[in-house]
Amino acid sequence: MAVSTKAINARIKSVKNTKKITKAMEMVSAAKMRRAVDAALSTRMYASLCLEILSHLARVDEPNFPLLEKRPVKNMLLIAISSNRGLCGSFNANVIKRCGVLLQDKQNLSKHRITNDFEIEPESDVKIDVLGIGKKSALIAKRNGLDLVAVFDKLSEKPTYEDVLPISNMVVDLFLKKKYEKIAVVYTHFGSTLVQTVKIRQLLPISEHDLEKTLQQLPKEMDESYKDPFPIENYLFEPDLETILNTIIPRLVEVQLFETILESAASEHSARMVAMKNASEAASDMIGSLTLTFNKARQAAITQEISEIAGGAAALE
């Protein structure tokens, strides 16, 4: 009988307190997750409509628009979306890991894919910079020895469209000034509460190939409407195609960025919820086994006391 019941009791109490905290965090994350998922899902409709119109327009002719221009890649910008806070399971670790894997093959990463078999090869030595969203994203640049252009870590829990505008303006500006020839974003796609996958999506230049790939990933919300696509040649354009492209293309960049940020937020909250759920369960298990040890120790103490008393009484006789 070496373990004192008092020490075990203190231990149980502290685990119980921790469990209370993780339980509370789990519930907070669950509520936040529901909101974030709603936001992410409602953006998907807008994003897919924009993408569809643009992929229709791209069929008319390849208009000479700066944001569509495909130059051989010398410098590339990787936007990595991570969380601002920890305690969310492997959420950030997954993003960092995926970036590490992607960065091992820079040549492949910086190719322009025009169709499945036609590609523009990048220059031999590609320089890749990182733009981080969320505090933890700085680690990606640090671990891979890359330059960090900027970190946006002031995004609120519930980002609005206006919050994203400064980021997209900056990105578009960098592209137009020809600092980068390709800009891609690494984000966490929200599949369900349990399934989140880290994905990469090309943001600029806008390419038809990538748009179609993205469209396939997005769930079709109005599948019937595009069964028989109306020939785009019969469309009227008011005032003209150029003005329309001028309106749609910057919005497309914004909305893609907005959508990826919302998807990441939804993934973050669900990752945190699952992590906290696991922690609460682990705490319950621990309390169970500690209680068992406590009872054993108590029992042993009582037995010992009784035998001592019995021994004492026997000695008196």
Add this chain to the structure above:
Amino acid sequence: MPIDFKIVTPYGVTYSDEIEKVSIPTTNGMITVCERHAPLISVLQSGEMNVHKVDGSTINVAVSGGFLEIQSDSRVYIMADTAERAEEIDLSRAQDALKRAEELLKNEDKLADVDFALLQAKIEKELARIHVGSKYREVHLN
């Protein structure tokens, strides 16, 4: 054949219904879309959109910039940056926002071109909101 009509913003589908006709502010002026309209892609202007429902009632919606697509089989999609139903508009907040934007615009020499354009767009948007909101109030609260 009623029109399948949807207003979509980055925050989700604001309005979705089958309607008779709709008047839409575009950069080329107001257009009214009835059934079997020719397919069209156009750019939205901040302003007031009048949705005429099948049962004869109308709904006013304040929209700011964006674009619209009309498909051949009477489907109309409005992709607006923001869209608010008349009854959702908080008039006093809209007026405050307008005042703030106008004050900022007064210091125009200090502003970059981009900010200037943004402020003008903002003023247009708030004006449209106030217009739609006060019209609704006149009809429903008096």
